[in-house]
Amino acid sequence: MAQQALHQTDAVTYWTDEDGLIHICESAAPLSNELLVWTLCDREVESGAGFVPTRHDGVTCSKCNAADGVLKRRAGAHAQPTLR
Numbered sequence: 001m002a003q004q005a006l007h008q009t010d011a012v013t014y015w016t017d018e019d020g021l022i023h024i025c026e027s028a029a030p031l032s033n034e035l036l037v038w039t040l041c042d043r044e045v046e047s048g049a050g051f052v053p054t055r056h057d058g059v060t061c062s063k064c065n066a067a068d069g070v071l072k073r074r075a076g077a078h079a080q081p082t083l084r
Contacts, residue, residue: 013050024064040067
């Protein structure tokens with residue numbers, strides 16, 4: 001089976017799990033145009049289940065928050081304001 005190229009999207013989405021925790025999501029679109037979505041804490045998310053955060057939405061998953069902090073430090077974005 002040939003591997004498909006993935007295009008990482010820049011869209012920021014959140015997802016609420018069955019326990020009510022709010023996660024930060026990343027996504028990528030393979031050539032088949034089916035959007036793949038997962039959380040920073042490595043949980044799979046159904047396509048279309050994520051939502052665009054507002055200023056009132058706060059991430060409550062501690063693993064996603066920790067991973068987000070690491071990514072921002074690596075990117076040099078630690079001084080930028082966040083939606084939280």
